[in-house]
């Protein structure tokens with residue numbers, strides 16, 4: 334059986350709704366759930382194969398998008414949150430009981446500072462959010478134990494649902510990072 338890439342991808346994508354207003358995300362605890370309220374849709378939603386982004390059980394990839402920090406509010410049980418790795422660029426705030434990542438925030442100087450990283454599958458309104466746009470850090474799954482011989486199948490499966498695959502971020506996002514870096518260095 335083909336490995337699960339992610340439940341939002343395995344059976345094809347559900348297209349998002351224009352001007353989607355956002356909604357609430359919940360952790361997986363049976364009670365006293367951490368609740369995060371998002372005041373808009375996400376941008377640049379993507380599958381991510383990196384070792385740091387939260388993935389649902391059995392999935393090879395995370396689905397993660399970005400949203401301006403001022404659209405993100407923790408609205409219940411904030412005391413359960415802890416930062417997974419404070420040395421990472423993205424400070425992932427996870428529920429200390431169930432382990433789900435509620436939001437990732439960038440505190441240091443960084444091209445994506447001002448944007449939080451969130452997983453829309455945690456929403457109680459799963460339809461309407463922007464669908465994944467591309468697959469990022471695909472080769473990174475090998476670092477986590479995936480057999481390299483299976484990579485053609487993984488990339489073919491992404492392409493079969495209409496997603497291009499990259500081993501870093503997509504070209505527009507890599508260009509945005511390089512533009513920020515070039516400006517900071519005084520080259521642009």
Ligand SMILES: N[C@@H](CCC(=O)N[C@@H](CSCO)C(=O)NCC(=O)O)C(=O)O
Pocket residue numbers: 381382383384385386397421422423424469470473476
């Ligand atoms: N091979 C590494 C790659 C990790 C990586 O660079 N991840 C990216 C993308 S996360 C969402 O798109 C990144 O920006 N990471 C910064 C951070 O995680 O703080 C691996 O697999 O670990």
Ligand SMILES: [Zn+2]
Pocket residue numbers: 360361362366367428429430431432433
């Ligand atoms: Zn929880």
Ligand SMILES: [Zn+2]
Pocket residue numbers: 381382383384385386395470
């Ligand atoms: Zn990632």
